[in-house]
Amino acid sequence: MTAPASYGPAALPRLRVGAAQAGVALAAAFFALVCLAALAPGLFAHGPDQVNPALALRDPMPGHPLGTDQLGRDVLARLVFGARPSLLVGVGSTLLAGLAGSAWGLLAALGGRLVGEAAMRLADVLLSFPAILMALLVVAVLGPGTRNAVLAITVALAPGFARVVRAQALVVRGSAYVRAAVNLGLTPGRILLRHIAPNVVAPLLILATINVGTALIAGASLCFLGLGPQPPAPEWGAMLAQARDYLDASWTLALFPGAAITLTVMSATVVGRALQARYEGREAG
Amino acid sequence: MAPLAIRLARRLALTLFVLWGAATLAFAGMRLVPGDPARIIAGGVQANATPEVLDAIRDQYGLREPVGVQYVLFLGRLLRADLGGSYQLGRPVSSVIGEQLGSTLSLATGAAVLGFCLAVALALLTAGRPRARAISRVLEFCSISTPNFWIGILLLAAFSFRLRWFPVLGDEGAAALVLPCAALALPIAGVLAQVTREGLERALDQPFALTARSRGATENRIRARHALRHAALPVLTLSGWVLGELLAGTVVVETVFARQGLGHVVVAAVRGRDFPVVTGVVVLSALTFSLINIGLDLLYGLVDPRVREAAA
Numbered sequence: 303m304t305a306p307a308s309y310g311p312a313a314l315p316r317l318r319v320g321a322a323q324a325g326v327a328l329a330a331a332f333f334a335l336v337c338l339a340a341l342a343p344g345l346f347a348h349g350p351d352q353v354n355p356a357l358a359l360r361d362p363m364p365g366h367p368l369g370t371d372q373l374g375r376d377v378l379a380r381l382v383f384g385a386r387p388s389l390l391v392g393v394g395s396t397l398l399a400g401l402a403g404s405a406w407g408l409l410a411a412l413g414g415r416l417v418g419e420a421a422m423r424l425a426d427v428l429l430s431f432p433a434i435l436m437a438l439l440v441v442a443v444l445g446p447g448t449r450n451a452v453l454a455i456t457v458a459l460a461p462g463f464a465r466v467v468r469a470q471a472l473v474v475r476g477s478a479y480v481r482a483a484v485n486l487g488l489t490p491g492r493i494l495l496r497h498i499a500p501n502v503v504a505p506l507l508i509l510a511t512i513n514v515g516t517a518l519i520a521g522a523s524l525c526f527l528g529l530g531p532q533p534p535a536p537e538w539g540a541m542l543a544q545a546r547d548y549l550d551a552s553w554t555l556a557l558f559p560g561a562a563i564t565l566t567v568m569s570a571t572v573v574g575r576a577l578q579a580r581y582e583g584r585e586a587g
Numbered sequence: 588m589a590p591l592a593i594r595l596a597r598r599l600a601l602t603l604f605v606l607w608g609a610a611t612l613a614f615a616g617m618r619l620v621p622g623d624p625a626r627i628i629a630g631g632v633q634a635n636a637t638p639e640v641l642d643a644i645r646d647q648y649g650l651r652e653p654v655g656v657q658y659v660l661f662l663g664r665l666l667r668a669d670l671g672g673s674y675q676l677g678r679p680v681s682s683v684i685g686e687q688l689g690s691t692l693s694l695a696t697g698a699a700v701l702g703f704c705l706a707v708a709l710a711l712l713t714a715g716r717p718r719a720r721a722i723s724r725v726l727e728f729c730s731i732s733t734p735n736f737w738i739g740i741l742l743l744a745a746f747s748f749r750l751r752w753f754p755v756l757g758d759e760g761a762a763a764l765v766l767p768c769a770a771l772a773l774p775i776a777g778v779l780a781q782v783t784r785e786g787l788e789r790a791l792d793q794p795f796a797l798t799a800r801s802r803g804a805t806e807n808r809i810r811a812r813h814a815l816r817h818a819a820l821p822v823l824t825l826s827g828w829v830l831g832e833l834l835a836g837t838v839v840v841e842t843v844f845a846r847q848g849l850g851h852v853v854v855a856a857v858r859g860r861d862f863p864v865v866t867g868v869v870v871l872s873a874l875t876f877s878l879i880n881i882g883l884d885l886l887y888g889l890v891d892p893r894v895r896e897a898a899a
Contacts, residue, residue, distance in 0.1 A: 426601070427608030431873045434835035435853075442857040442865050443616045519734045523839045526736050527854050539734075546740050546843060553744040560737030567732040 329572035336566050339385040350383035350536045351375065359552045368558050371541075372548050377555065381562055384536035387448050388563070391521030391530060391537075393514055395455035400510045402456065403463025404502065410464065411471035412494065422468065425461035433458035434520055441529045448537075451530040455521050459513065466509055467502055474501045508581055511574030515567040522563050538563050591888075598884065602877035607662075609873040613866035614661050620860060624650055627860055628674045665870065671863040675856065680867040683852060691848035694840070695833040697764055698771035702829070703822075705772065706779030710818070711810050714787035723780065730777035735836050739770035739843035756845045767844045771836045775829055782825055786818030793817070819890050827880050834872055 339346055354374035362369045368377040410421035428436060433455075440454035474480060475498060483493050524530050525539030533540065538559040545556035620627060625644045629636035636644075645651050649660055664671060670680035709727075713719040730738075746766060747755045754763050790796060791814050799809045838850030849868060856864035 423604070424608070427605050427612070430605040430876055431609065431869060432831040432835040432876075434838060435869060435872055438838070438853060438857045439613065439616055439865060439869060442860055442862065443619050445860075446858070515732060522734055523736060523835075526734075526839060527842060529854075529857065539736075542737060542740060546743075549740065549744050550748050553748065556737075556740045556744060560734070560740065563737065564729075564733045567734075568728070571728075571732060 326572055326576040329569035329576075332565060333569040333573055336385055336389065336562075336569070339382050340389045341386075343383045343386065347376070347379035347382040349376065350379040351534050352379075359548060359555070361552065361554055369552065369554050371555055372544065372551075377558055380536035380541060381538070381558055384538050384541060384559070384562070387531045387535060387537040388518070388522065388525075388539070388566075390448060391451050391455060391525065392518030392566075395452045395459060395521060396510050396514050396517045398452065398456040399459035399463055399517075400506055402460040404467050404499075404506060406460060406464035407467025407469075408471055408494070408499070408502070410468040411475060412498070418468075421464070425464050428457075428461040429465075433516075434523060437520065437524055438529075441524065446529040446532065448531045448535070451521060451524050454524060454529075455517055458520065459517060462513075463506065463509070467506060470502045470505055471498060474498050504581065508574060508578045511577055512571060514570040514574065518563060518567050518570065594884075595881070598877075598881045602874075602881065605873055605877050606870060609870050610662065610665055610866070611658075613862070613869050614658055617862040617866070618654060620862075624648070670867040670870075673856070673861055673864045675859045675861045675864070680863045683864065684849065684867055684871060687847060687849045687852050690846060691837050691841070691850060693764065694767055694771065694837055694846065694848065697768040698775070698836070699829065699833060701768050702772035702775040702779060705776040706783050706822075707815070709776070709780040710783035710787050711807075711815070714784045714810065714814075715791055720784070723784075727777040727780050730773045733774060734839075735770050735774055736839045736843050738773055739767065739840050742766045742770055743843065763844075763846075767840050767846060770843065771833065771840050775832055775836075779822060779825065779829070782821050783818050786821045787814050790814035790817035816890070820887065823883060823886060823890060826883050827876070830876060830879055834876075 343350075352375060354370070357366070357370050357374040358372055360366060360370045360374075366376050366378070368381065371377055371380065406421060406425070410418045410425075413421070436458040437451075437454035440457050441450055444450040444453060480493060480497055483497050488497075521530070522539035522542075525537045526543045528540070528543060530540060531537045533544075541559040542556060542563075545552075545559065548555055617624070623641070625641045625648070626636065628644050628648060629640055649657055652660070668681065670684070672679050673683055676683060709723055713723040743755065743766060746752045753766050754760075787810065791809070796809055796814060799813050800806075804813075837848060838854060840846075841848045841850040842854060852864060853868045855861070856868070
């Protein structure tokens with residue numbers, strides 16, 4: 303992933319650089335695999351909703367490598383088909399929040415004193431209670447469901463992005479090249495789109511990648527509470543909620559969806575940190 | 588002391604603003620729900636309430652007034668700490684919250700204490716020791732990346748169903764508090780341990796650590812008595828975040844362990860669109876959040892005199 307030249311001087315032993323790189327590559331590969339499963343689950347498994355009561359709550363066995371759930375549905379197939387809603391709530395909401403937060407932050411930085419103050423005080427209010435509570439408030443208004451869970455996490459995350467974008471936009475606005483563009487007589491719209499926005503986007507993308515982990519956990523929590531995709535739709539958080547009710551019969555049922563969430567969160571975080579290290583010209587930590 | 592008073596006044600003004608904002612958001616949410624509010628109060632859009640019942644509800648909740656008047660009335664009731672009555676439970680929201688607060692507080696406090704103790708112990712043991720630090724880093728990364736409800740379910744499977752050390756359900760006694768606290772504390776401890784260790788390592792590099800060593804202080808004494816105090820400041824900065832995690836975590840963990848508490852109440856209220864309860868919890872948590880952040884601001888000065896001087 304990262305070119306060796308971008309690592310610091312001999313501070314890090316050679317082997318550890320290699321190990322760190324291998325870790326990042328592994329994480330990126332796993333994340334790509336999960337994304338592929340989300341896009342085309344049919345490649346990996348079939349029939350997530352196929353019920354077979356005769357084979358309910360089995361431990362892993364041939365034909366069902368991860369076992370079956372309380373209705374005899376294949377856990378592996380449900381995991382694979384659960385990738386889409388899970389990523390939609392985790393990654394989709396981060397993307398939406400990044401977009402909304404960028405517009406919000408740019409408006410706050412460049413929209414004049416009054417607009418800027420109003421936009422940032424609104425962010426203060428939204429950030430003054432925990433993200434999941436904000437998400438719950440949104441679900442209370444819109445009702446449960448996949449789309450509404452995405453919107454809920456988006457609303458919860460957007461003000462944080464807005465703050466970062468505003469701070470970055472203020473720095474960029476004060477920079478020499480923007481002043482030069484102003485002196486050259488370019489239109490404000492062109493300066494915003496061609497000179498300010500691109501320099502704000504790079505740090506934002508990295509922040510978004512690192513935030514995917516947080517968003518995935520928040521989204522899974524919402525789905526675990528039964529406020530995301532409704533049954534029988536397979537979703538990792540919702541699968542865990544069902545597994546919780548059958549713990550005395552089968553504990554492996556609770557093992558795999560949780561592992562899927564955790565590994566996805568880990569891989570997204572590792573990739574995000576590596577991107578950040580590369581962008582800031584530091585060694586991967 | 589004048590600057591402190593001014594700062595405090597400013598923070599209190601901001602708190603009032605935040606509370607007003609939270610209340611307004613909750614009110615706007617209530618009005619944004621599609622459909623007739625009276626029907627929702629009567630038990631959802633599907634419920635077939637008679638017109639007489641709907642009329643009675645409209646009178647009772649002041650739904651005939653213009654929205655502006657309703658908003659002012661709503662704020663007026665809030666000022667008198669009157670959160671209204673729960674649609675679902677048919678009881679005043681304040682008494683519902685009052686009943687459930689204790690259970691949630693004991694869970695959150697237990698988890699906070701456990702999380703801080705774990706983090707400090709881990710940091711004290713691993714700071715400046717490369718091998719131990721590497722192992723501890725991996726553990727911390729795992730605990731940060733793991734959703735607390737999965738930790739809760741795994742703990743439940745292992746210690747309640749298999750080993751039968753702890754009760755499976757309910758919230759009677761201290762034994763029922765152990766697993767929920769652990770599930771809530773582990774992800775928090777991961778983050779805190781990282782920050783505490785960084786602070787400790789910075790402090791151990793400073794001249795005062797060398798001075799203490801030259802006077803013959805043992806390594807453990809230097810860490811616990813001298814360096815830890817310096818590591819406390821960044822940890823304090825994170826306390827606001829910890830509080831948010833705790834508030835959010837109790838919602839989920841209470842569901843995993845089927846405990847009573849505010850989280851349990853708010854999830855039921857969200858499902859049933861019981862807005863007075865949702866509003867109550869939102870406003871209460873915004874208030875707690877703001878007040879604790881003010882308290883932390885004051886604590887900075889106590890822990891690190893340099894902050895006090897810089898602010899003056």
